[in-house]
Each structure stands twice: as structure tokens, then as C-alpha cells.
Amino acid sequence: MAEEITIKVGFGDHFRDLTVRLQDGDIAPWQPDQQLDVVGKRLPRLDAVAKVTGTAKFAQDQNPAGMIHGRILRSPHPNADIRSVDLSAAKAMPGVRAVLTVPEVFEDSSARFAGAEIAAIAADTEQQADAAMRAIQVEYDIKDFCVTIDTSMEDGAPQVGRGDQKNVQRVSPRSRGRRRGGNANPGADQQVLDRMAAREKEVSALLAASDVVVEGTFRTQVQTHAPFETHGAVCSWEDGQLVCWASTQATFGFRGELTSNWGQVKASECRVLSEYVGGGFGSKFSAGREGVIGALLAKEAGVPVKMMLDRSGEQTSAGNRPDALQKMRMGVNKDGVIQALQIRSWGTPGSGTGGAGAHNDGIYKLGEVDKVEYGVRTNCGGARAHRAPGWPQGSFALEQMMDMAAHSLDGIDPIEFRKKNDDHPIRVAEYDIAKERIGWNKARVRGGASNICTGVGIASNLWFSAGGGGASALVRISKDGSVEIRNGAQDIGTGTRTVMGMVAAEELGIPLDMVSTRIGDTNDPQGPMSGGSTTIGTLTPAARLAAHYAKKELLAVVADRKGWDPTDLDIRKARVIRNDGSDTGLSFHDACQLMDDDAIEVLKARPRRNYAGFSDTNAGVQAAEVEVDMETGVVRVKKVVAVADAGKLINPMTAESQVRGGVIQGVSYALTERRIMDRHKGRMLNDDLENYKILGSLDCPEIDVVLVDVYNGKSNTQVMGLGEPPIVATAAAVANAVADAIGTRVFEIPITPKKVLEAIASKKAPDPGGKKKGARL
């Protein structure tokens, strides 16, 4: 029988009762009045010692005996078909042990971006592999190409794709009857077109009837993930079993690709090991061609192969956040209520169209929305999920529209305007925190001798990260008093391992240093991928349940040996106590000694469904303060206040680090990062880390993180993830702050000095952002 309980959900002064029907042997979430010993404490991450001493072994650091080196030959042409690949000369080169071609292995003879994989070689040394690569003869059928959204959308532009694939394809609303990767079935699509036309008419009428209409065109650039450890793996076949030390954010997904009958490797057994992963940011869900190539080269060579991408391969072929071109019209009434929003957006995720969309209508109450999104194919490296896919692009446009609308309404305060159109139960309380801490109302500096103008701007986050089913954890309490928790998922730097250990320690009633954790090994229980910020929301309820039932088994042993009532016992601070809090005189260690068996082992799965809870979504508000040099156009972000929530906070220190990291990547996206394509050669010009500019320490703002602890009641740990939400709002907040500082708007990121100076110069020209006369930015 499912047990029904009443819990408190909410935060701060906003708590209410919620009745929950517990499922699958689940236990009650921690309550606000409950004293917790481990959860909620700022504890150093468990892998910190290994990382600061250089003893942490990443995939790149693996050096199994006999290991040789893999290299991938890439297309120099942005759009070509491979006629032939001649490996005979390369095979005869010194040290070469294995070769393969992409057309044979992947049945794909097209190279649709400069950097596309053509062939691969494994040789004793990297130098030998490089030399052999130069001996590969490839014949290409070279085609015309497009590497920018604008050229690809032109009439008569060269075809990027193959077959009947058009360069520009509507991706939302979805066409009915669309074949995979192809174009719409014209008959079925007509119904969608009819509905779109009706929608457009309705929203156009609402816009015409609104008191004020603002419009703008926004552009965001391509951002590469640039994880510091490149993609790839060290692959080794041992007695028919494939072992991969992989740099992945999905150990089980990686294994699945290499064992699948649909894949190229078809290993009957595969073990993926990823104890340390040097970043991913969404780009490492798939084994990728490099993972498959590594496994196949190792099989042919009969020795382990290190197949890690070089930096250029990483920057060109291993994913990016697509660019976006967004056109918006927003209708608002004088009372400050948004009536309608029309959105047309285009994005270029490389030669495909998946992931082209910008999430620009999710955060506020926007009235009726007419939105159409198009994917635009270009001969560039393909997009992959990138930290809050689609959201920073969308936020950059929407949040500027919000400010433009607020200003056009006789200067209603942008924060008040947002509050009027926002009903998120957590965010409504977060605005004021951000407002106060950024100094929203303080006087702005306006030029003078220094040429410096200052400004502040605000924007919001939204995310959905309570997790779900799909994880199990194993807790083992040994007779000698040692405790171990295991899950096969990975920690890509977010602190998953530490949080898992803390939840288990709390439930077991022992300090964190008594728990050892094991992660990143597919021989251990199933764990989630590090994606959607759902990792710890999925994993920790399983960890807590496994710890809970292991503790119960231990207390049953104690009760049996001592003749005590098992329901009167618990463990706290490594002591066995009674329900009234009194000490039984037995330590955790001594309790373990009472076991007959060597150990208690409990494997528990996470309950599949989440409870109704307080809020399905994370909120968050960010405010930025900038300084703009009006003479040079240089923007300096002085400070970012990031108010963030993520359900119940397990470790505020690692949570804070996640937020700071999101903000820094967001500032970097706003000011400096940009993939630059050579329009004449079709190649990426900055496939490195000197010309692809990642924000450095000198440009890093002061980041003031405020964490809001929410008892959301969604699961027994009430945890939500925090990887993605903090990057959503940052670029938008910076852009709004720049507009506040210079009195005009920059509609395109990165906000370079050139764009700032152009915006200042065109200040007196008609404002492209506001239609109403006299409307301020």
C-alpha cells in the first residue's frame, strides 16, 4: 500500500502543505525544520585532492601497455563528395598498424564541412601517424558551398545538403509527414501551413490593437564548447571485451553506441571508464565518430589506441551552439501587460537542421505567440547540445524586447514590467534580491573626463531539472565499518560525485569522510547522462534510498543482537541512537562489527515519477553592471549578481561554483567568443584557443551568487540541477546593461568595440529597435 504523507514545500516565507502518495518504497523528503548534518554544508569536493595534485587520471592521461596513437584525416574542403581514398602508401609507412576510411565504415561519402572525417590511422607514435596521414590520397568532387546563414538563405545559393534537402527548412511548427532528414510531405504539410496562417492573422490583429508595438532583429554567433579535454577515448580490446577510457558525459550512452547492432563497432561486451572528465558542456553525449574510430583501429591493430581529438578537430567537428537570427514584434498595453508576440527565427546547426531553434518564448507570460523557426544548413561543423541549448540565444532577444517594451511605456521600470508579466512562484521573489545587490537605483556614470558610462541590466532564467527515473545506486556497508556508494555515471566537473556521497552520508548518519564513492564505470549500477541539468535530480533519490535501506538492514542486525526494538533506532553522527535522541552507547563502527556477513549490500532504483511538488521549474534572475568606454567602445562587465535556485541545495559551495561558471561562460558569449568562418575558403579560421577567445581572468567580473534553497518536494532529495540555468540570462543582462550605459542598443553578440562604436555613431539615426516615435530604449 502506498503511504500518504503531508510535507511542507516552498522557500523563505512561502511554505505550504502538500499531500504526497509515496511510490516504490520511497521515503519522505527532508523537511525545513529537520536538522541535517551533511546536506546543506559547504564541503570540498571529493575529487579535489586528485585534481590539485595532478594525480587524477583523465582519458587523455591513460597509457596502457603497448598503446599506439590514432589520428583522423579531415576534409580541407567545405563541401565535397569523396570519390576515392587510397591508403596503400600510408599503410606502408613506418609504424602504421591500422587504417580505415570513413566512406567504408560510416557509409558516408560526403564531406559537408571543412573538418569532416575522411580516414584514420593508428601508428606507434603521433609523428608516424601524422606522416602517414600525409601519404593518404583522396580524390574529391568539390562543390560550391555556403558557410554563413545569409549566403545559405540567398536565392540560388549552392546546395549544402544532398538529395532533395533544401538549405532552409522550417523546423517548428513541425511539418506533418516529414521524412527523416528530408522535406515535408506537401499534402500533410498544408494543414500545418493553414494553421500557421490563421495564427499569424490572429497575432497580427492583436499587435495592431496593442497600445505599443516594439520590434527588433537580433543576431547571436556560433559558440564552440571548447572543453579542455578534447573528445575521444583510449580503446583496448581485452579477451573480446572492449574497454574504453572515454571523455564522455554519458558512460552508458557511450557503451550503448559501441554495443548496438545498429552501430559500426558491435562489441558484444564493452566497459566504459570515465572517472574524470575534462568538461563537456553538452558536447560529449555521443561516442562520436572519434569513439567508433578508436574502437575499430584498436581492434585492427590488436593493441590499445589513444584516439583523442587534437584542438583543431575539437573546435571544428565536436559541436557548437548554433547561431540565431531572430525577428520579433511585441504588443503591449499601457497597463504593462504583454498582449502578443510574433517571432521568426533562423539558426544554422551545420549541414543538418536539428537544434536550430531559439527558446525565446518560454520565460514570461507573453500573451498570444506566433512563432516560426527555420533551420538553415551551412557547410560548417554540426551543432551539439550546448549548455541550455537554444536558451541563451532566445533570452538575448526576448530580454532586450522586454526592456524595449518597458521603456516605450513611458519609462516603466524594467523590473516592474517583468514582474507584471511573470508568475513564477520563485522568481517573483528573486527580482528584488538582484535589484538590491546590483544597486539598480544608484546613479549612473555618464561620460565626463574618463569617457566611461556605466549601466545595469536584468534578465531571467528558467529551467526544468528535477530529473526522473533511470538511475540505481549500490550502497555497501562492510563489517569493518567502511561504506561505499557506487553509480556508473560520470562527473564532468559539476560535483556529482560529491553530492551523491553527501546524500548517502546524510541518510546513513555518518560524516562524508567515512563514505567512499565510485563513479564513471559501466560495470556499476546504471546512472544518468550529465545532461539537461538532471543528473543529480535523477541520481540522488536512488542514492538516498539505497543508503536508507542499507541502514535499515544494519539496524535490524543491531536490534537482533542487542534485543532492541529496530523501529526505535537510528544513526546520527556515526552513533546508534534511539528515537528520543539518546545514545545507545554503540558507535556506527561497532554496529557494523555485529554483522555475521562480510557486508550489507543494497541496490535501489530511483522512483520513476516525480511528485507534484512546489514548482516544476528552476527560476533565477541575473543583473549585470557594465562600464563602457565611449571612445574605444570597450565593454567591461564589472559585476554580475546571479540569484539562483535548484530545489534543495545539497552542497552550496559546488552549487555556487556552477553558477559562477555559467555566468563566466555567459559573459564570454556576450563579449568575446565567436567562431569565424573564412567565406572564401569555407574553413574555420580560429580553430584554436588563441583566436577563439574565451574570457580570461583579467576580464572576469565579480560574481555575486545568491542561492535560494527551495523545498520543492519533487523527490526524496528535492534536488534540481544547476548546470544550465545560470547561463541562460547572462548575455541578455549584459546587453541590457550596455544599452543602459550607452543609450542605444547593440543587437548582436559578441558585443565587440566595433559594434558599440557603430551603435553610438548611429544613435541619432532612426532607432531600428523601436517603432513608436519617442520610445526610448
Added chain:
Amino acid sequence: MDKKPEEPPEGVSRRHFLKGAGAAAAAVSVAQLPSEVQGSNGTEDEPTILGPGPVPIQLRINGVDGQTEAAPSTTLLDLLRDHQGLTGAKRVCDRGSCGACTVLLDGRTVDSCSMLAIDAVGSEITTVEGIGTPENLSDLQQAFIEKDALQCGFCTPGMVVSCTALLKENPSPDREQIRRGISGNICRCGTYQNIIEAVEHVSRKGGK
């Protein structure tokens, strides 16, 4: 071996090229190369041809003298990682723009990906492994842990080395000096503020 090589009157000799190519060339003199590397006929007038095959290279790493066989084209980073098993320093950009491969050469930071191992002969090389061990952490490493100055951990060894050098040069740097001190090291996860706090913490305690 203590005789200084004579300067050729004009042009660039191989030795001068080598001398100029090293990132920390000022600290390395060819005269310090052991005779094995110089070649048996190594005289001052004739260029010595090294490689392409492996040659013995004698290096002092983390206070220990040792000899390795490696091609003279081997970078210091590859020698440390592939020949010495010291995988703390990382290959990230492979061209001296990110700082993940930072090691100390006679106490000064160098990008080990961008110098040849033979250019480090005669110098004291310190890697992150030589700064502290799990059993015996340096104050800075301890502060990195306490301030959570790391996330994925891939840039961390280079950051630890750079901050160690910074504190040695200036035991009480201000915020701006710390920012400048680590400006050659990029962190993709975004740990700069935590790193600055860690350095400040050590500086306040007068540690290293």
C-alpha cells in the same frame, strides 16, 4: 662543460636557434647540455646533428635527476607525460595559449607544450606533482580545495603551478596582480574567482 660557446660573428647557428627557440631560453645554455646530447664530436664550430632517432636526455624533474631516451624533437610536455608518467600537465591547445601545460623551469613558468625537452637540460623542472602530493599538499593546493577553485580539473594543474610561481614572486599580491598572474591560464569551467580567493587565502596566511 663550463666553457661558454663563442658567439659566431653573424648569421644564426643551430645552437643560437635552439637557444632562442626555448620559451625560457635565457635560463638554458647549450654549454649545459650533457656530452651525450651534444654528440661525441661536439665542438664549438660545427653544428651538431641530433636525432631524428632517440637520444639520451638528462633532466632534473621535481628534484630528481634522471635520464630518458627521446627524439630531440620531443616537447617537454610530451616527455613529462609519455616518458615520465607525469600526466598532471595537460595538452589542451598545444601551442602555448591556454596554460594547461604550465611547469616551472628554474622557478619561472613555461608552457611545456611549446619548448623542447632538450632545452630544459640543466634546469630545475617542477611539475604539479612536485608541488605537493595527496599526502603532503602545499598550502596553495589546500586552499584550492577549500575554496573550490576547480571544476572539471583539467586546467587545475597548470593553475596550481602558475599560482605557486606567482606567490613565490610576490607573497602578498592584490586582486589585480593575481588576475594578471593567472592571465596566461584559461579555465573553461569558470573558476577564476575561486582561484583568486584561494591565492588570497594563502597570501593572508603567509603560506606558499
